[in-house]
Amino acid sequence: MAANFEEVKEEDDYESLPGSTSASVHMVAGAFAGLMEHCVMYPFDFVKTRMQAQKPDPRANYRNMIHAFYKIIRYEGPMRTVRGINATIYGAGPAHALYFAAYEKSKKILNKYTNHSHLTPGLAGIGATLLHDAIMTPAEVVKQRMQVYNSPYKSCLDCARCINRREGPRAFYRSYLTQLSMNIPFQCTHFIFYELGQDFLNENRHYNPKSHIISGALAGAVAAAVTTPLDVCKTLLNTQEGCSIGVVSLSDKPRTIKGLFAAGKIIYSHNGIPGFFKGVSARVVYQMPSTALAWSVYEFFKHYITKNVDVNK
Template identity: 60%
Template structure:
């Protein structure tokens, strides 16, 4: 249904702003991160790699959003058909459907997330594996080839458990809140129409 598109599309609107945020967050989370803090990370990246470094993974983020949101919505709708065919307000079915939808979408798009992380962190091991010294990993195709060269197919699913564990409560809460407010607003509108008829 068209009314459900609003739940996942808000992330797409913030992607340009969040691209730099992801870069800083992931570089701060790296083992032995060389940065003293957020501002130090921003300054170093700006000076050493330029402003475009903050958007190196932007197209990968957009590419990941399409299959993630598609699987997310399709799975949620499918599970609602199974668990809640009458489409009544049912918090437990919304939470279960939302959590499973998020888990499936997250697991399936993990290879793109691995590539996005590599683009953001520019870790030394992958960079050293590139023949030309001082070169950066610059795009999705380059990141995919580098990940495969370093770890084969299993490397595309590193961190899949953490990604799924993160997404499940997030999407469960999102769908539950959405369905709650939809129920409250719809109920209010029905009551208002009933009063007007009476």
């Protein structure tokens, strides 16, 4: 009986932190999770961008993810696959801190009215995504400009200055609505499938690294696959490459591509339906371990910090 009481208490402490500390705990755990996720998986994100923004140049024409890695490392060196990572580092920490804190708070509030419905995680993910993307969108613009083939920028700071000087501050948020239109369904799907995985593998919601990894990987794979077309549009809007997505004619008539509809129309007119799924394998391969790592790191720090809060009471 006493053992059961202790077990329930530990579960309650883990799932429901003291009100004065829960937000800060979620933010710290989320910041660590975001940094680990994006830094460890960055080379795969780099390859995904390259595959989505292919050029007619044979040195930047890739058949698949393995072929892309091979050509990039052979002709540009292994360090090329981490070019632009500084932009991700500056953005990922604060973005994920707000992301996880907003998700946990929203889920806690919504559970009072939805009776722990499976739709609750998806609804909570909407608010979390709005905050996350407000910070990450400018970082994504700089990162992807650094990632494209033959990028002319010397550093992330040089890239940001050039974008601001030539295109103005609005260029950093040109893809924001597209980012939201992609990330809201992505995160809703992601959170719903993560919580479904937890219902199946970890119903009592104890700290269980194996269940967090499996649920995270499943959620990332499903969400990545269904939102790839929107990610391709986002890459075109962010990079504004003359030959991005294989659109050769843009190099002859330079113009700014604005909005999701315009990007989608260009991709479809030049590459058809398959054009919306360029880099899908790299995106899924990136997202599976990425979300698995993010959730395992987040749940670990949440558990670790909560445990220490209780010990120091």
